[in-house]
Amino acid sequence: MGKQRGRVRTHSRRQLLRTAGIGLTGVLGGCLSSAQSPTPVSILSAGSLQHALENGLKPTVDVPLRVESHGSATVARLIDEGQRDPDIVAVADTALFDAPISPPWYSAFASNAVVLAYNPDTSGGQRMEEAGTERWYVPLVEDTVSLGRTDPDQDPLGYRTLFVLELASRYYDDAPDLRAVVPTREQRYPETGLLSQFETGSIDAAFAYRNMAVERGYDYVSLPNRIDLSDRRYADEWYSTTAYELPSGQRVEGGPIEYGAAIRTDTESVRSVFEQLTTGAYLDETGFVLGDRFPRFEGDVPGTVPTATQEE
Template sequence: MTADSPRTRRQFLLASGTAAVAGFAGCTSTLGRDDRESTTVAILAAGSLQNALTNGLKPAVDVPLRIESHGSATVARLVAEGQRDPDIVSVADVALFDRPLSPSWYSEFTSNAVVIAYNPDTAGGKRVAEAGRERWYEPMVEEDVALGRTDPDQDPLGYRSLFVLELASRYYDDAANLRDRILTREQVYPETALISQFETGAIDAALAYRNMAVERDYEYIELPDQINLSNPRYADDWYATTSYTLPNGHEVQGGVISYGSTIRHMSDAAVSVFDHHTTGQYLEDHGFLLRDEFPAYTGDVPQRVREATDRSDANHSRNAGSAEPLSTTVSDITVLI
């Protein structure tokens, strides 16, 4: 993509996202089982899944959906404290399934990468673009760029942004202490509204997920694999050297970005939605990364769930025929889908 890319698709997706946010705000206090129709499936999900669920999954299923999105740490807290009672819970870090959610099983179904999204229409955004993949941090250190990020206490993107800066300080020769030199509290925005700040002119660049830039058609810089948290090859020697302690005292260790989902209230409708949610083509269309092993299960998975997703995998294989597998490249790693 270039700085003069057409804005029509970007504006359309932004409008869709804005409408979705309004919808979520309207149902914030009602995502429970007592007052919803029996056929409606309620999903409480990570903010980075918001656009994909609303504009990708929802049109692809016959079951009515009620979707609410927050930062994943907030999602976990709302469920753990009994403030929400959804059918399906999806988070952007499976570590949150260890605690506080602790379900008996879950599916790891997609991945992502942290990128530097930038606004090509602002002076600060242009400076980031000119600095490129090897020097993107310099204009941020020099305070020439209004940076946006999310709250590490509320969602995984927030603490993963801290991990990226720590790893970048290690990766680049002249980039010591980037976390201390770049970050301020004023940079923090809700995950569901981060990229939309480009439209208001509030920020020039953002530490964002790849899918957030792709689905809104924004320019972004792909970071080296040692930094972007997408490549299993660097999980131990690089990503695992970082960590963050949440307000509840739980320490989250750096690792490959992994999204997880589980069904809390089993029904035919919930299983059908879960199947599409965790195996659907819409994930790639919205910029998420898929690997051969997805979906991967942990725990005591109900047989009806395994059978549903196994059928989807089989249908996908038959439809693929003898064609070569598609792939999407992030830096120098190729992820088969």
Template sequence: MDELSVGRRGALAAIAAGVGGCVGRTADPPPPVSMLAAGSLNDALENGLRPRVDARLRVEAHGSARVARLVAAGTKDPDVVALADVALFDAPLDPPWYAEFATNAVVLAYDADSEGGQRVADAAPGRWYRPLRSDAVSLGRTDPDLDPLGYRTLFALELATDHYGLDTDLRAAIPRREQIYPETQLLSQFETGSIDAAVTYRSMAEERGYDYVSLPPEVDLSSPRFADRYAAVSYELPSGRVVAGAPISYGATIRHDSAPVRDVFARATAGDYLDEFGFAVPDDYPRFTGTVPDGVAT
């Protein structure tokens, strides 16, 4: 074989290899859509929203007050922020707009297989607070400095004191520091036997299948009819901001706009998956506040 034939064969082989490399190469996938969300939304987002969207979804969940501080400080920079209390969009966050998309209620969940949990069941529905005042029931709650469920627990106890006309201030008598657990780990403490009962959201109790005591609407922060009553209680966050009681409302906003982000946001705030995970969605939700970008509200 002459040198020219060898050269031609080498050139053809090189061209074929190059063409094969181009054919085999795929386009880089689009970046994931990141959501930083309230801990109580985690299960719904992971198991309800994720299967309903085309985009790759990356969810990180913490207590909402912590989420707001992480974003405000620039420590986290998600595409979408979803919080369990829209008051946090006033401060420390200050987005130009947000959407309210779900509501919830504070309940008292209990482990029916534990002795302390049975005490709670026996005291329900009208005297649920009595066993919590003794050491016979180990209670779990979340940190009011880190998430709305924590300060809503205190609100519910104070509202219950007034609602039942009690001489003992439940907000002062029941809470102890050793009761505090991260929101995302609160109900798993039933499985380890660490607690008998927990003040939690109805959605969290239902998604885990735990028995719970429904509190009166005057106490559970679920009803707009009692907004004035709720507003009489408050909590001061470490930042110095005072949060007043209000009907529970979840809110979300977009921080980095794109077509995939808008699709995730639309499905997150208007999806029927929320009902499946124990949240309530009023007829007028999603409800928008602020200067909403064109096309988002539709």
């Protein structure tokens, strides 16, 4: 019951988009490959996308990619302060497209779920496995498991972990105030290196996105969907009752997880990569949560964006 390895199947609309996208990408890729030394397309992305982009997206496009990944709040800050100017930006929370960066349009292209990944080879990880979906918080409260999480000031996974803990306190009848009891500063690790702490023996378990556990083959405890931030049915009356204030003063409310991407350099090669990034099969294969609501466009989508990916 505690572990779940199944993947959500995509719906027919996304399959149609993907089919059209592959054809278009092939045409564009063929044109680009005929040129000498095509200019690399740069992507500044959320840390939870790094593995998927490097190992899933790169092999599907004919354009060289330069991928740089950080926590999404850091990604937004780097662009806002002029320290980075990528061709494509992809973040793990579309709220960051409201502030501090405000693209004229973007595509919401995938969801995710917060899970508790664990190392079954440690005594703490074994306790987490035994606790399962209904009692996972007990070893954390008893401090018998060394826990890893990310910094809420640097990326959405960090503040979503706090949302999960707060919602769990209300969901389970005998749970204490988990948001107050569980977090300590010593638990914080960069998102891009969080699960690698299993290899070093630094932690027994970590709050992570489902795709992070799936693509690395780690065991994980699935949380109820009223807690894991994956289900839109609980958006307004449940998830949104949690919040976190970033150092910038921006208040981020709890909500269903949505990844968003925007084009910053409008060229044929960038549009080709963007389409595969937002509709490619690699998303399903690496454990992201998809569905017929993706991709969804917000803002004034230019006519240069392939019509196969535009909301009808």
